[in-house]
């Protein structure tokens with residue numbers, strides 16, 4: 001990530017969610033009613049002009065992003081029913097959950113963790129949309145590649161409270177050390193029963209001789225975005241990976257699982273890219 005650059009990928013993903021929300025209710029995979037408000041109007045207009053082309057050149061990437069958002073929303077709902085007291089959104093970008101899930105206010109402290117430049121742009125947008133930053137949300141600027149999450153504790157995070165960590169669309173952009181450091185913080189500073197949900201890319205997709213179009217384009221775009229794909233996990237190895245890092249009750253959700261779960265009715269024929277997956281896990285007890 002460039003020090004002073006508002007993440008372009010964060011804006012692109014919010015754009016996908018906003019476009020999904022323009023569809024009729026029954027045809028949407030995810031329901032981010034606020035995404036459109038977080039995007040700069042010119043970026044929105046410009047991005048929409050190219051979304052069809054992006055889908056034709058990289059079929060299923062948008063499908064994965066919308067299904068990922070829906071899965072993580074569903075998991076947040078389950079976690080709220082299970083009594084979490086804290087929600088930590090890692091690499092929050094333009095994630096709107098803190099403002100969209102009304103039941104968080106007064107009940108759950110939300111920590112949005114992100115790269116400083118992106119976070120400061122996000123706060124500006126929150127103030128523009130809502131008039132002020134809501135008092136149940138704490139913003140914690142961190143560079144995952146250079147720091148651990150200790151700053152969360154000084155910001156008021158309580159390791160003794162049951163917590164959900166959402167890490168959406170971030171691990172592919174980090175170093176392996178940053179991913180390990182962040183998971184180690186979660187495993188060692190959260191009460192057992194706390195959970196993490198994140199998505200990842202299969203390592204083979206990054207190292208393939210013949211890379212898929214979206215990977216090649218992300219590599220080329222790095223000159224502009226400063227956000228390169230650097231980290232993947234071997235397909236089928238997530239259980240091993242997370243158990244070794246202090247987690248249990250590990251669930252690996254593949255693109256096929258997401259398709260079967262959400263792509264019904266009008267979305268039955270919609271593509272979902274096969275190189276990504278979602279992992280969900282719980283901090284193991286002693």
Ligand SMILES: C[S@@+](CC[C@H](N)C(=O)[O-])C[C@H]1O[C@@H](n2cnc3c(N)ncnc32)[C@H](O)[C@@H]1O
Nearest residue numbers: 007009010091092093115118143144145168169
């Ligand atoms: C693809 S966006 C995803 C944003 C958001 N989670 C979502 O799904 O809409 C990637 C996010 O990761 C953050 N990020 C990337 N590298 C980072 C780093 N080294 N430290 C902190 N945040 C980082 C970016 O600032 C951006 O918000």
